[in-house]
Amino acid sequence: MSLLLEGLTVLDGTGAALFAPLDLCVAPGEVASITGPSGVGKSTLLAAVGGHLAPDFRLRGRVLLEGRDMAGLPPERRGIGVLFQEAVLFPHLSVADNLAFGLTPRIRGRAARRAAVAQALEQAGLGGMGPRDPATLSGGQRARAALMRTLLAEPRAVLLDEPFSGLDPARREGIRAFVLATIREAGIPALLVTHDREDAVAAAGPVVALG
Numbered sequence: 001m002s003l004l005l006e007g008l009t010v011l012d013g014t015g016a017a018l019f020a021p022l023d024l025c026v027a028p029g030e031v032a033s034i035t036g037p038s039g040v041g042k043s044t045l046l047a048a049v050g051g052h053l054a055p056d057f058r059l060r061g062r063v064l065l066e067g068r069d070m071a072g073l074p075p076e077r078r079g080i081g082v083l084f085q086e087a088v089l090f091p092h093l094s095v096a097d098n099l100a101f102g103l104t105p106r107i108r109g110r111a112a113r114r115a116a117v118a119q120a121l122e123q124a125g126l127g128g129m130g131p132r133d134p135a136t137l138s139g140g141q142r143a144r145a146a147l148m149r150t151l152l153a154e155p156r157a158v159l160l161d162e163p164f165s166g167l168d169p170a171r172r173e174g175i176r177a178f179v180l181a182t183i184r185e186a187g188i189p190a191l192l193v194t195h196d197r198e199d200a201v202a203a204a205g206p207v208v209a210l211g
């Protein structure tokens, strides 16, 4: 269940490496932090792992998830979940339908699917908010809903690109604790891009400084 990066870097259009080749093993439930100055290639590294690199870029090295080489696999076949800074929920769907959207096809039948969504909402402290319009949620509530939507797909790894930076400082710590605990509990490896040293300390996993 580990995520393994072997000699991984990204080459730009001129063939230059954005950062030194990286070796990293992230164990199940572990959150590795990716830090470094703006523009060094942190988001691009996540894109390389997720399989959605921009056409100008090329990956060098290997990404192995549960021992499987991800080379050539499109993003939707990797089973890797992503969570970005702006917790984007579909505005035309209710909060519950947003969560149901990502729900793994492994859970079948209307009642079972509805129960899984209700349980996830409860777990995220959003019990009873299922019918609401996402626009009526706070930033923190949206962040928690977006995390649950990502996890309901039962990804085999998760990529987090500064998921806490848009949040109210007063709420940030609580939401970070929730996100980290939920990933640990789900037992999947995660990469967290952050500018904040405290995020890396809280994540308590390996720290990779790019650049």
Ligand SMILES: Nc1ncnc2c1ncn2[C@@H]1O[C@H](COP(=O)(O)OP(=O)(O)OP(=O)(O)O)[C@@H](O)[C@H]1O
Pocket: 018, 036, 037, 038, 039, 040, 041, 042, 043, 044, 045, 054, 056
């Ligand atoms: N789609 C793209 N096409 C071409 N170049 C890009 C593209 N996306 C990013 N870049 C360039 O690639 C480099 C790495 O960008 P990236 O967004 O990965 O950096 P970052 O470390 O995540 O930065 P920040 O901390 O500011 O978010 C930058 O020089 C950027 O301008």
